[in-house]
Ligand SMILES: O=C(O)CCC(=O)C(=O)O
């Protein structure tokens with residue numbers, strides 16, 4: 319007898335999606351490495367996830383102001399809550415991340431299996447941009463796919479939209495961001511609260527345009543391709559992100 323499956327979170331199992339929308343998203347994803355897919359989850363689930371993400375950021379959001387050598391020293395100026403901090407207070411977000419109904423839809427859109435990320439810190443991260451100049455600067459991600467839930471966003475005049483250059487690859491020893499920018503068109507996408515987007519993050523250079531005012535809140539769920547599971551993946555940007563935090567925590571502790 320097979321073991322009972324965990325129930326799907328709040329209506330995800332019964333959520334119906336128009337096959338036309340999937341077909342359109344599939345085309346967009348193949349062309350731009352980016353597709354807006356707000357239709358993949360019901361609105362009440364978006365609201366529940368938004369409440370939990372805002373609460374966890376209010377409670378444990380940690381300020382980062384860093385640059386990473388592996389992405390050509392582009393800036394990260396933001397507040398984050400990491401995977402374990404989210405999983406410690408939320409049952410819903412881990413259940414959504416693991417939802418077979420959701421990953422089946424994502425698999426249809428990208429045309430290959432979308433799999434849970436084997437490196438837990440990259441499974442989900444919540445991010446808030448709220449100070450003028452806050453940005454998630456140009457980078458690639460370690461794993462193939464990201465599903466980003468847009469929870470708060472300023473009007474595009476105040477920044478916070480996403481830009482990407484598809485068909486580019488990350489050489490961590492020599493990231494050459496400017497060469498990647500010169501290699502093809504940069505596409506920009508306006509996003510509003512309630513949007514979700516899917517990105518091919520290992521071969522799409524991307525960033526969030528700096529915010530000049532207002533608040534931008536997201537949760538990014540990272541997924542792996544089958545090829546990712548076959549290769550050795552290093553995690554220097556994530557490891558540096560969290561180790562900077564650990565250094566800060568140690569400083570605070572020794573100062574107190
Ligand atoms: O905030 C976004 O829209 C993108 C976030 C991102 O690229 C990341 O977390 O790696």
Ligand SMILES: [Fe+2]
Pocket residue numbers: 457458459464519524
């Ligand atoms: Fe990213």
